[in-house]
Amino acid sequence: MPPKPCALCHTERAIIKRPKTGQQICKDCFFRVFETEVHNTIVDSKLFKPGDRVAIGASGGKDSTVLAYVMKTLNDRYDYGLELFLLSIDEGITGYRDDSLETVKRNQVQYGLPLKILSYDELYGWTMDAVVAQVGRKNNCTFCGVFRRQALDRGAAALGVDHIVTGHNADDIAETVLMNIMRGDIARLGRCTLICTQSEDTIKRSKPFKYAYEKEIVMYAYFKKLDYFSTECIYAPDAYRGHARAFLKSLEAARPSAIIDIIHSGEAFEVAEQVQQGMKAQQTCKRCGYISSNDLCKACTLLEGLERGLGSLAVKDSKKLESDSTTAPDASMRTIPFFQRTPGAAAAVEEPTPA
Amino acid sequence: MSSDALALKVEFTGGLELLFDNKKKYTVSLPRTTDDAPTNLTHLILWLKDNLLKERPELFVEERTVRPGILVLVNETDWELEGEGDYQLKDGDEIIFISTLHGG
Incomplete structure (x- = not known):
């Protein structure tokens, strides 16, 4: 097939088909539109104000690595005036988290951002290795999820930051919408599509990649040659989420807009007052x-x-x-x-x- | 390399390498024609499954293509711009498979 020209600049050769729009664009235009869309999400949702101290939840994986890179780039380019930090949680999983933390430590140097690591061991007195030794592999994801959420807040409090940003992308959010529907979890269904959550006693959390497709995040990391870690957790992955993910990916293959459509569906649900009254x-x-x-x-x-x-x-x-x-x-x-x-x-x- | 074979560079990344003996880069040689047709990317995927894949084939192949969520690049270009499985392989092509399904 002859090379196709970029739909935006009409000069360079297209290298990616955007899942969101179907547009075929070149590498430089891809970098620009990806970054600009994240910037627009940040501005439209008024996520930050100058002087904010913002912790980037960093696991060493693709999403948070790209997030750290893009946050630093946008903060410099658009003069957000943010003080950025990397915050990592060490769950204590030998052969998995210890390796991915090495990636975060390299990111710390590559991006020039201060890093704080907080471990389950120091906070709870239990590593995930020890938890699994007691509870087995079946339910350990529950422990890890609950412990991580609180550990991030506590790490953020220790850093004295105003805000935590996480690398959750459009695919993750669509997947969570599906899971909450399948579980009948009305309270979470209402919350899970919010770009920013904050209650009185917790630190503000937001998802600047809410509208960014996983495909584009991975392509961005690939073309920018970003250093990320990509090994599956050694303990059984969340099987329920795995099914939701496989289903979502099949939908995306048939119709790429499915991901954004599901997010919009989640946003459009309104929880009736009588249901809200039943919530704690x-x-x-x-x-x-x-x-x-x-x-x-x-x-x-x-x-x-x-x-x-x-x-x-x-x-x-x-x-x-x-x-x-x-x-x-x-x-x-x-x-x-x-x-x-x-x-x-x-x-x-x-x-x-x-x- | 004889003229009736294609030399291809194949790379697995994003966690996919775990299914391929934890090795990222391979050089493979395929005939120029497969089943009486010019060898294409679908043929390569099936060949990789039969010859290099070490475990859990369902994490790589679904029906006659890669599992949804695996990105494919042909000479640094999204395979969706190159006809996906119908892309006719050329000698020296570089094919990269990236899993998006691992970690966050």
Whole structure:
């Protein structure tokens, strides 16, 4: 086939077909439109204001690596006036997270951004390796997900940042919409398409890649030769999410707009008032001060289960465990340090060493 | 390399290399014609599945193409611009398979 010219500049040879628009464009135009669309998302949603301290949740994987690169590029190009940090969570998974953290450490140098690493071990007293040794491979994703969310907030509080950005892309969000529909999780269905979430006691979180297709993120990383880590977690991946993902990818292959269409569907759902009344109000955990819809937050419940050697019960029957436990733990039990936000107070970070 | 064969550079990345003996780069030799037709990318994908793939073929191939979510580049160009599986391979072509399904 003869080379096709770029649909935008009409001079260079097209190298990618955009899934969102079907346009065939060249490498330079692709970089420009990808970055500009993320910039437009940031501006339209008024995500930041000058002087904001922003932590980029960095796993070393493709999405967060591209996010760190693009955030730094846009902050310089458009003069956002942001102070950027990399924040990584070390789940304690030998042969997986230890390797991906090496990638983050290289990114720290490559992008000149300060890095803070917070480990499950220092926060909860349990690595994921130890959790899996107790609960097995079946339910460990529940622990990891709950622990990570809270760890990111606590790492952000330690950095004294105003805002956490994560690399969730359009595919991730569409997948979550599907999962919430299939699980009937009305509360999450309403929240999961929001570009920015904030409640009184948590740090603002947003997803600048909300409208960025995974294909474009991977192509961007490839053509920019970005250094990212791409190994599957060694513990069983979330099987339910895996099915949703495979289904979504098949839909995308048949009709690329499916991803953005599902996000729009998720945004268009309105939760009726009578349904909202049935939802639990948010409060703070009586043990650790973190936001919770029960007396004990999910992390404290899971941690108590682990400490009592009943880890699997905490997943399957957390209500039972909760009703058995008082809000005061046994003195011998490991608990999570009390959650406090100290805006502006920065913890020690590893300053980037010159390359 | 004899004139009746195609020498191709094949690369697996984004986690796909794990299915191919944890090795990213291969040089493969394919006949110029397969099943009485010029050898194309579909033939290459099926050949890779039968000859280089070490485990879990369902993570690489679905029906007669790559599993949805795997990106393919032909000489640094999105294969969607090159006719996908119908692209007729040329001697010296570089084909890259990138998984988008791993990690975030």
